[in-house]
Amino acid sequence: MKFLKQNKYVFFLRIALGISIIAIGYLTTMFYFQMKDLDSSFQSIENSNATQNELDHLFSILKEDEIKLSNLIIAEDIAFSKGIFSREEALSKIDRLKQLSFVHRFLHESILQLEVLIDKKYTLFQEIVVLSRKSSASEETFTEKLYENKRFNVELYSFLENELRPIIRGIQLHDSNYPEKISDTRKTVFILAIVSILIFLLSYSKMNDNLLILKKVNDDLRLLNETFNNAEKIAGFGYWKVNLKTNNYTFSDNFYRLLEEEKQHFHPSFENIIKYIHPDDHEYVAKTYQNSIESHIPTSILYRYILPSGVLKYVILTANFRTNNKGESIKIGVIHDVTEQFKKTFELEENNKKLIAINAELESFNNIASHDLQEPLRKIQMFISRIEANDLEAISESGKGYFDKIKLSANRMQNLMIDLVNYSRTIKSDKVFIKINLNEILKDVIDELAVNVQETKAKISIDELPEIFGTKFQIQQLFVNLISNSLKYTKPSVIPEIQISWVDSFMDNLKEAVNDASDKIISDKDYYKIIVSDNGIGFNQEYSHRIFQLFRRLETEITYTGTGLGLAICKKIIENHNGYIKAEGTLNVGAKFIIYLPKTL
Structure with a gap:
């Protein structure tokens, strides 16, 4: 009787095990197809996000090229226009978008339409540049082409907002049930685990020797928990x-x-x-x-x-x-x-603010030195030359005095615009550094300023200087401005003496530097220290920061000519080279400009 009861128990136990195994097989199959569906949805979401990012990058490239085109037209710097536009980069983005959208027919067709629009956009860029180069091109034709470009921008961005983005949002909406699928999969896994545990319990009640298998499973679960903790x-x-x-x-x-x-x-x-x-x-x-x-x-x-x-x-x-x-x-x-990500985001925002400030400066300077300002000035100087050559004797003595003031003001305006263009170029120039021999640079600078040196009978003493990494034309402009400054602000009846020296051993505090380096200590280990000093009129040390500001000329406005941009250009060049500059002066004794340039890139 006991034997029959035991057999009956084993019979029901086997039925329960069979049902459990069938349930596991069913749940496993269900889990497989759910995971496959999740993988498909995830890939679709990933493609949609990647498509959105590529579109943002593409239109960022177009906006940058629009800015480049504006700068070329405003600054009339057409000579540098070759290769400045990012057409190849934009087309690579289009190719990437075509790959991402291949599985979505409507999106793919829209990307192909976008490719045609982008190609037309860069064709317009090229046509505008060509018209800018042609002296024979009428202003009306050039203006119409600019308006055509503007109208096309409206069409392009309208296509983005009304065609592309709705399709992408539709794809993303279609995959919005992704969390529900994950939830369903979790439920499936949970049920699968419950059924598995049931089988283990039934097996344990049937055979005590399966305890070793159960122990192994427990060990695996412990390892999984440790793995989860490590993942955390x-x-x-x-x-x-x-x-x-x-x-x-x-x-x-x-x-x-x-x-x-x-x-x-x-x-x-x-x-x-x-x-x-x-x-x-x-x-x-x-x-x-x-x-x-x-x-x-x-x-x-x-x-x-x-x-x-x-x-x-x-x-x-x-x-x-x-x-x-x-x-x-x-x-x-x-x-x-997310501490590190937050810090990086903050740094990016700060860099963006600096970039916006630089662009604002560029826009201001480019507007001042634009074609509308230069053209009237050229006409004024042309008429001044004609009057001076043909009708100067017919003018009264007081009129001649006024005429001289007009001529002086026109020349000063021309110098101001030249300095503005130079300053603008120091801001937007690329940082392509090469090895530069400062001795060769100074030789070219002295040759460039030979007339001024002869007129003032200046004595210039130059030490043997090191080789540095930098942009050649900017470093040359730096020393031209500094030496010109010393030749300009001289004391009456005193022969200018200019000394350019290199200090090979130092440890200085940059508290007085204009590059925001308060209480920073640097030494000859990482920087070159070069000093440009003179015996000119000098300045009060309390104004050492102000002389590097735009259009700032202290109290010498009437006695000495100048635009107030020379030292501002020097400051910007030093910043471009990741260096520091500070000024030391004594009124009626002389001035000293101390330059620190990094030894490595």
Whole structure:
């Protein structure tokens, strides 16, 4: 009788095992197709995001080329127009977009239309440049071509907003159920795990010798948990959960580590966590958390922690609501350490601000030195020359005085525009550094200023100077401006003496430098130190920073001619070369300009 009961038990046990195995087979197959579907959706989302990014990059290239075209036209620098546009880069973006959109027929057709528009866009660029070069081209034709370019911009951006972006948004909307698919897959995995555990339990009740297999499975699960903990450390995230019915919190080990605490260092609770949050974020985090609990709204916020060591850490918290098997509502959240990403983003924003400021300066200078300003000046100088050659004797003595002032003002205006163009070029020039022999540069500079040197009978002494890395024409412009400055601001009846020297051993504080290097110490290990000094009129040391500002000429406005741009150009050149410059002066004794240039790129 006992034997029959045992056989009956084994029979039902085998039936249960068979049903469980069939269920596992079914769930495994279901899981496979769900993962395949998830992979397809993920690839589609990835392609959509990549397409969006490539489109943004493409239109960024077009905007940059528009700016380049404007700069070429404004500055009349057409000689440098060859190869300046990024047509090849734009076409490479189009090729990438065609690859990404190949599986979406409507998107692919739109990309092909965009390729035609881009090709037409660069054709317009080239036609505008060609018209700019032709002296015979009428202003009306050139203006019409510019308006055609402007109208085409409207068409191009309209195509982007009304054709391309709606298609991409449609693809993304089509894949918006991706989280639901993940949720379904999780449920499948959960059910699969439950059924597997059932089989293990049934097997254990049938055969005690299967305990070794069960131990191995437990070891694998332990390894998986350790792997998850290691993944938390590497990825810089930690998770937490709270049972809204019991108000019991659970924190992962890495959650404590992110707070620089040992695991289980304090009892898991919101009150204990709020102590680590930055005081300025207390109210915001507490209010957001409370609103989320009351309304069951998912949470995604950025806030700061102050760790016990005093370190400030930026984290993103993402949380959502789930229901456990008891029907209790649970909020599960993940915090992700984004401190490094935040710092990089901040640095990028600062760099963008600097870029905007530089572009604003360029725009200002280019407007001043534009064609509309130069053309009237050329006509004024032409008429001055004709009057001086043919009708000067017919003018009264007072009229001649006025005429001389007109001529002087016109020449000063021309010098101002030349300096403005030079300053503009120092801002927008590419940093292509080569090895430069400063001795050869100074020889060319002295030859360029030979007339001024002879007129003033100046004595110029130059030490043997080192080789540096830099842009040749900018370094030459630097010394032309500095030496010209010394030749200009001389004392009456005193022969100018200019000394250019190289200090090979030093350790200086850059507190007085104009490049924002307060209290920075540099030495001959990393920098060359070159000094340009003179015995001219000098200046009060309190004005040492002002002389490098645009159009700043201190108290010498009437006695000495100049535009006030020479030293501003010097400052910009030094900044382009990652160096520093400072001025030292004594009124009626002389001035000294100290230059620090890096020894390596």
